[in-house]
Amino acid sequence: MASGFHCDLSGKSAIVSGASGVIGGQIAEKLIESGANVAMTYNTNRAPVEDRIRRMQNATGMLAAHKVDYTKLPEIEAHADRVVDEFGAIDIVVNCAGGHLPNSISDGDLTFFDLDPEVMRANVSFNLMSGCMWPCYYYCKKMLDNPEGGSIVNISSMNAYRPLRGRASYAAAKSGVANFTQWLACHLANDFNPMIRVNCIAPGFFPGPHNRGTMTNVDGSLAWRGQEIVAMTPMRRLGAPEDLMGAMLFYVSDMSRYVTGTTIPIDGGFTANAGL
Numbered sequence: 001m002a003s004g005f006h007c008d009l010s011g012k013s014a015i016v017s018g019a020s021g022v023i024g025g026q027i028a029e030k031l032i033e034s035g036a037n038v039a040m041t042y043n044t045n046r047a048p049v050e051d052r053i054r055r056m057q058n059a060t061g062m063l064a065a066h067k068v069d070y071t072k073l074p075e076i077e078a079h080a081d082r083v084v085d086e087f088g089a090i091d092i093v094v095n096c097a098g099g100h101l102p103n104s105i106s107d108g109d110l111t112f113f114d115l116d117p118e119v120m121r122a123n124v125s126f127n128l129m130s131g132c133m134w135p136c137y138y139y140c141k142k143m144l145d146n147p148e149g150g151s152i153v154n155i156s157s158m159n160a161y162r163p164l165r166g167r168a169s170y171a172a173a174k175s176g177v178a179n180f181t182q183w184l185a186c187h188l189a190n191d192f193n194p195m196i197r198v199n200c201i202a203p204g205f206f207p208g209p210h211n212r213g214t215m216t217n218v219d220g221s222l223a224w225r226g227q228e229i230v231a232m233t234p235m236r237r238l239g240a241p242e243d244l245m246g247a248m249l250f251y252v253s254d255m256s257r258y259v260t261g262t263t264i265p266i267d268g269g270f271t272a273n274a275g276l
Contacts, residue, residue, distance in 0.1 A: 007253040010035035010060060014092035014252070015083055017070065017135055020045040022208045023155070024096030025052060026241035027248055031094075034249065037061040037087045041068040041079065041097070062087060070097050070130040073138075080138040090142045092252045094153045098131035098173075106166040120169040127173035128180070131155075136184055140196070144188075149195025151252045154181050156202040156263060161271040178202065178263045185261030197260040199251045204267025205229045206239040232275060235268035 014031050018024035019040030025048055028040045032052075038061060040049045049065040056063065064086060068079045083090055104123040106112050132154050143150040156177040163171035178200050185198035207216040207226065215226040215238065222230060222238075230236055247264045250256050265271050 007034055007249050007255065009092070009253065012091040012252075013037040013039075013062075013083065013087035013089050014094065015039045015041065015079075015090060015135075015139060016094045016096060017041045017068070017131075018096035018098065019052075019065075020048045021096060021099075023203065023206060023241050023244065024094075025049070027094050027096060027244070028052065029056065030245050030249065031092070031252070032056050032059045032061065032063065035060050036092065037063070039064045039066055039079075039083050039087065041066050041070075043067065043069050043097075070135060071126065073134060076134055076138045080142050083139075084142050089146060090139055091146065091148070091150045092153075093135065093139045093143075093151075094155070094248065094252070095132050095135050096155050097135075098127040098155065100167070100170055101126055104167075104169055106168070110166075112168055115168075123169040124173045124176075127170060128176040131173075132177045133180055136180075136198075140184075140188070143196055144192050146193065146196070149193055149197065151256070152184070152196070152198045153248060153251045154178075154198070154200045156181070156200050158202050158204045158265055158267045158271050160202055160263075161265065174202075181263065182261045189260060195257075197251070197256065199256070199260060200263040201244060201247055201251070202263050202265040202267070202271075203244060204233070204239050204265065204270045206241065206243075229270070232273060233268040233270045234273050237268065239266065239268065 014036045016028040019028045020042040028038055031038050042049050053063050069075050101123045103119050154177050157174040159171040160175040160178045181198050181200040188196045217223050
Protein backbone atom coordinates (compact mmCIF):
# COMPACT_ATOMS: atom_id res chain seq x y z
CA MET A 1 0.00 0.00 0.00
CA ALA A 2 1.02 3.63 -0.46
CA SER A 3 1.63 4.03 3.28
CA GLY A 4 4.58 1.64 2.97
CA PHE A 5 6.63 4.13 0.93
CA HIS A 6 8.25 7.09 2.67
CA CYS A 7 10.88 9.70 1.93
CA ASP A 8 11.57 13.15 3.34
CA LEU A 9 10.72 15.97 0.94
CA SER A 10 10.60 18.69 3.58
CA GLY A 11 11.43 22.08 2.11
CA LYS A 12 10.71 20.98 -1.46
CA SER A 13 7.96 22.66 -3.47
CA ALA A 14 5.93 20.59 -5.91
CA ILE A 15 3.27 21.07 -8.57
CA VAL A 16 0.88 18.24 -9.40
CA SER A 17 -1.31 18.86 -12.43
CA GLY A 18 -4.57 16.96 -12.77
CA ALA A 19 -4.79 16.65 -8.99
CA SER A 20 -8.57 16.25 -9.10
CA GLY A 21 -8.14 12.87 -10.79
CA VAL A 22 -7.61 9.54 -9.05
CA ILE A 23 -3.92 9.15 -9.92
CA GLY A 24 -3.00 12.83 -9.67
CA GLY A 25 -4.79 13.10 -6.34
CA GLN A 26 -3.01 10.07 -4.89
CA ILE A 27 0.36 11.43 -6.03
CA ALA A 28 -0.37 14.83 -4.49
CA GLU A 29 -1.37 13.19 -1.23
CA LYS A 30 1.82 11.15 -1.06
CA LEU A 31 3.96 14.25 -1.68
CA ILE A 32 2.07 16.03 1.10
CA GLU A 33 2.66 13.10 3.45
CA SER A 34 6.37 13.30 2.55
CA GLY A 35 6.55 16.90 3.77
CA ALA A 36 6.57 18.83 0.48
CA ASN A 37 4.78 22.08 -0.26
CA VAL A 38 2.24 21.05 -2.90
CA ALA A 39 0.32 23.14 -5.41
CA MET A 40 -2.51 20.97 -6.73
CA THR A 41 -4.06 22.07 -10.00
CA TYR A 42 -7.45 21.34 -11.47
CA ASN A 43 -9.48 22.73 -14.36
CA THR A 44 -13.19 22.17 -13.66
CA ASN A 45 -13.40 19.80 -10.69
CA ARG A 46 -12.23 21.68 -7.61
CA ALA A 47 -14.08 19.62 -4.98
CA PRO A 48 -11.62 16.67 -4.67
CA VAL A 49 -8.70 19.06 -4.27
CA GLU A 50 -10.44 21.12 -1.60
CA ASP A 51 -11.40 17.92 0.21
CA ARG A 52 -7.79 16.78 0.19
CA ILE A 53 -6.63 20.08 1.65
CA ARG A 54 -9.24 19.83 4.43
CA ARG A 55 -8.21 16.28 5.28
CA MET A 56 -4.51 17.11 5.29
CA GLN A 57 -4.62 20.55 6.89
CA ASN A 58 -2.14 19.45 9.56
CA ALA A 59 0.55 18.74 6.96
CA THR A 60 3.99 20.22 7.60
CA GLY A 61 4.20 21.81 4.16
CA MET A 62 2.11 24.50 2.48
CA LEU A 63 -0.87 23.38 0.39
CA ALA A 64 -2.69 25.19 -2.40
CA ALA A 65 -5.47 24.52 -4.90
CA HIS A 66 -5.00 26.38 -8.19
CA LYS A 67 -7.28 26.43 -11.22
CA VAL A 68 -5.22 26.03 -14.42
CA ASP A 69 -6.45 25.34 -17.95
CA TYR A 70 -3.41 23.70 -19.55
CA THR A 71 -4.73 24.36 -23.04
CA LYS A 72 -4.11 28.08 -22.41
CA LEU A 73 -0.46 29.14 -22.38
CA PRO A 74 -0.96 32.39 -20.41
CA GLU A 75 -2.58 30.44 -17.56
CA ILE A 76 0.38 28.04 -17.31
CA GLU A 77 2.89 30.90 -17.38
CA ALA A 78 0.96 32.83 -14.73
CA HIS A 79 0.73 29.72 -12.58
CA ALA A 80 4.50 29.19 -12.69
CA ASP A 81 4.95 32.75 -11.43
CA ARG A 82 2.32 32.24 -8.74
CA VAL A 83 3.93 29.09 -7.32
CA VAL A 84 7.33 30.77 -7.12
CA ASP A 85 5.75 33.79 -5.40
CA GLU A 86 3.85 31.64 -2.88
CA PHE A 87 6.30 28.78 -2.30
CA GLY A 88 9.63 30.42 -3.17
CA ALA A 89 10.69 27.86 -5.80
CA ILE A 90 9.61 24.94 -7.95
CA ASP A 91 11.55 21.75 -7.19
CA ILE A 92 9.21 18.99 -8.34
CA VAL A 93 6.67 18.81 -11.16
CA VAL A 94 4.42 15.81 -11.76
CA ASN A 95 2.39 16.19 -14.95
CA CYS A 96 -0.79 14.13 -14.51
CA ALA A 97 -3.25 16.14 -16.61
CA GLY A 98 -4.63 14.34 -19.67
CA GLY A 99 -7.09 11.70 -20.79
CA HIS A 100 -9.44 10.84 -23.62
CA LEU A 101 -11.39 13.72 -25.10
CA PRO A 102 -15.03 12.94 -26.03
CA ASN A 103 -15.40 11.19 -29.40
CA SER A 104 -11.66 10.46 -29.65
CA ILE A 105 -12.03 6.66 -29.35
CA SER A 106 -13.24 4.38 -32.14
CA ASP A 107 -15.21 1.67 -30.34
CA GLY A 108 -18.09 -0.57 -31.32
CA ASP A 109 -19.13 0.11 -34.90
CA LEU A 110 -16.87 3.16 -35.22
CA THR A 111 -13.58 2.76 -37.07
CA PHE A 112 -10.59 5.07 -37.31
CA PHE A 113 -12.07 6.49 -40.52
CA ASP A 114 -15.30 7.45 -38.75
CA LEU A 115 -13.53 9.78 -36.31
CA ASP A 116 -13.29 13.53 -36.80
CA PRO A 117 -9.66 14.36 -37.69
CA GLU A 118 -9.94 17.62 -35.73
CA VAL A 119 -10.91 15.67 -32.61
CA MET A 120 -7.88 13.43 -33.09
CA ARG A 121 -5.64 16.46 -33.42
CA ALA A 122 -7.15 18.02 -30.30
CA ASN A 123 -6.66 14.77 -28.38
CA VAL A 124 -2.97 14.61 -29.31
CA SER A 125 -2.50 18.24 -28.32
CA PHE A 126 -4.42 17.74 -25.08
CA ASN A 127 -2.23 14.84 -23.95
CA LEU A 128 1.16 15.81 -25.42
CA MET A 129 1.27 19.60 -25.51
CA SER A 130 -1.14 20.60 -22.71
CA GLY A 131 -0.43 17.56 -20.58
CA CYS A 132 3.36 17.54 -20.88
CA MET A 133 5.34 19.86 -23.15
CA TRP A 134 3.78 23.19 -22.20
CA PRO A 135 3.91 22.62 -18.42
CA CYS A 136 7.54 21.50 -18.79
CA TYR A 137 8.28 24.65 -20.78
CA TYR A 138 6.93 27.13 -18.24
CA TYR A 139 7.61 25.31 -14.97
CA CYS A 140 11.08 24.17 -15.94
CA LYS A 141 12.10 27.73 -16.80
CA LYS A 142 11.70 28.48 -13.10
CA MET A 143 13.89 25.50 -12.16
CA LEU A 144 16.94 26.17 -14.33
CA ASP A 145 18.91 28.01 -11.64
CA ASN A 146 17.95 25.75 -8.74
CA PRO A 147 21.23 24.99 -6.90
CA GLU A 148 19.98 21.49 -6.06
CA GLY A 149 18.30 20.93 -9.41
CA GLY A 150 14.90 19.31 -9.38
CA SER A 151 12.74 16.56 -10.78
CA ILE A 152 10.07 16.46 -13.47
CA VAL A 153 7.90 13.36 -13.77
CA ASN A 154 5.71 12.98 -16.83
CA ILE A 155 2.87 10.48 -17.05
CA SER A 156 2.85 8.42 -20.23
CA SER A 157 0.93 5.15 -20.60
CA MET A 158 1.52 1.55 -21.52
CA ASN A 159 -0.34 2.65 -24.68
CA ALA A 160 3.03 4.08 -25.67
CA TYR A 161 4.32 0.47 -25.86
CA ARG A 162 1.18 -1.43 -26.85
CA PRO A 163 -1.37 0.64 -28.81
CA LEU A 164 -4.87 -0.46 -27.91
CA ARG A 165 -7.83 -0.86 -30.25
CA GLY A 166 -9.64 2.41 -30.92
CA ARG A 167 -7.14 4.70 -29.21
CA ALA A 168 -4.91 5.89 -32.05
CA SER A 169 -4.48 9.54 -31.09
CA TYR A 170 -4.03 8.77 -27.38
CA ALA A 171 -1.35 6.16 -28.10
CA ALA A 172 0.47 8.56 -30.43
CA ALA A 173 0.38 11.32 -27.81
CA LYS A 174 1.62 9.11 -24.97
CA SER A 175 4.45 7.78 -27.16
CA GLY A 176 5.35 11.41 -27.71
CA VAL A 177 5.39 12.03 -23.95
CA ALA A 178 7.93 9.24 -23.43
CA ASN A 179 10.12 10.45 -26.30
CA PHE A 180 9.95 14.09 -25.20
CA THR A 181 10.95 13.02 -21.69
CA GLN A 182 14.20 11.61 -23.07
CA TRP A 183 14.80 14.67 -25.22
CA LEU A 184 14.22 17.19 -22.43
CA ALA A 185 16.32 15.19 -19.96
CA CYS A 186 19.33 15.38 -22.28
CA HIS A 187 18.73 19.02 -23.22
CA LEU A 188 18.60 20.16 -19.61
CA ALA A 189 21.58 18.11 -18.46
CA ASN A 190 23.75 19.07 -21.43
CA ASP A 191 22.85 22.73 -21.81
CA PHE A 192 21.48 24.06 -18.52
CA ASN A 193 21.59 22.25 -15.20
CA PRO A 194 22.73 18.62 -14.92
CA MET A 195 20.95 18.32 -11.57
CA ILE A 196 17.50 18.67 -13.12
CA ARG A 197 16.13 15.23 -13.92
CA VAL A 198 13.24 14.36 -16.23
CA ASN A 199 11.67 10.92 -16.08
CA CYS A 200 8.42 9.21 -16.93
CA ILE A 201 5.93 6.74 -15.49
CA ALA A 202 3.83 4.62 -17.85
CA PRO A 203 0.81 3.28 -15.96
CA GLY A 204 -1.02 0.22 -17.17
CA PHE A 205 -4.71 -0.38 -16.47
CA PHE A 206 -6.00 1.51 -13.46
CA PRO A 207 -9.79 1.45 -12.92
CA GLY A 208 -11.62 4.66 -12.16
CA PRO A 209 -14.91 6.49 -12.74
CA HIS A 210 -14.07 7.08 -16.41
CA ASN A 211 -13.97 3.37 -17.27
CA ARG A 212 -16.62 2.01 -14.91
CA GLY A 213 -18.89 -0.34 -16.82
CA THR A 214 -16.17 -1.55 -19.16
CA MET A 215 -13.19 -2.27 -16.89
CA THR A 216 -15.06 -2.69 -13.60
CA ASN A 217 -18.66 -2.91 -12.52
CA VAL A 218 -20.29 -0.62 -9.97
CA ASP A 219 -19.68 -3.21 -7.24
CA GLY A 220 -15.95 -3.33 -8.07
CA SER A 221 -16.00 -6.70 -9.81
CA LEU A 222 -14.34 -7.08 -13.20
CA ALA A 223 -16.39 -6.16 -16.24
CA TRP A 224 -15.79 -7.74 -19.66
CA ARG A 225 -12.82 -5.53 -20.56
CA GLY A 226 -11.28 -5.90 -17.12
CA GLN A 227 -11.45 -9.67 -17.44
CA GLU A 228 -9.64 -9.54 -20.79
CA ILE A 229 -6.95 -7.25 -19.36
CA VAL A 230 -6.33 -9.39 -16.28
CA ALA A 231 -6.03 -12.47 -18.48
CA MET A 232 -3.19 -10.74 -20.36
CA THR A 233 -1.49 -9.39 -17.22
CA PRO A 234 1.06 -11.76 -15.66
CA MET A 235 0.39 -10.39 -12.15
CA ARG A 236 -3.32 -11.20 -12.68
CA ARG A 237 -4.91 -7.99 -11.42
CA LEU A 238 -5.62 -4.40 -12.36
CA GLY A 239 -3.49 -1.61 -10.96
CA ALA A 240 -4.30 0.52 -7.94
CA PRO A 241 -3.09 4.14 -7.51
CA GLU A 242 -0.83 3.19 -4.61
CA ASP A 243 1.08 0.90 -6.99
CA LEU A 244 2.52 4.04 -8.62
CA MET A 245 3.81 5.63 -5.44
CA GLY A 246 7.12 3.79 -5.11
CA ALA A 247 8.26 4.78 -8.59
CA MET A 248 7.03 8.33 -8.12
CA LEU A 249 8.88 8.80 -4.83
CA PHE A 250 11.99 7.24 -6.37
CA TYR A 251 11.93 9.77 -9.18
CA VAL A 252 11.25 12.91 -7.11
CA SER A 253 13.77 12.13 -4.36
CA ASP A 254 17.54 11.79 -4.14
CA MET A 255 17.14 8.03 -4.58
CA SER A 256 17.22 8.73 -8.33
CA ARG A 257 19.83 11.50 -8.33
CA TYR A 258 21.75 9.79 -11.21
CA VAL A 259 18.67 8.77 -13.17
CA THR A 260 17.25 10.84 -16.02
CA GLY A 261 15.52 10.22 -19.34
CA THR A 262 13.92 6.94 -18.27
CA THR A 263 10.41 5.50 -18.31
CA ILE A 264 9.14 2.90 -15.86
CA PRO A 265 6.10 0.89 -17.00
CA ILE A 266 3.88 0.03 -14.04
CA ASP A 267 1.49 -2.47 -15.51
CA GLY A 268 1.87 -5.84 -13.80
CA GLY A 269 3.93 -7.12 -16.71
CA PHE A 270 1.31 -6.37 -19.40
CA THR A 271 3.74 -4.79 -21.90
CA ALA A 272 6.30 -7.56 -21.39
CA ASN A 273 3.82 -10.34 -22.02
CA ALA A 274 3.79 -11.96 -25.47
CA GLY A 275 0.69 -13.93 -24.54
CA LEU A 276 2.35 -17.29 -25.10
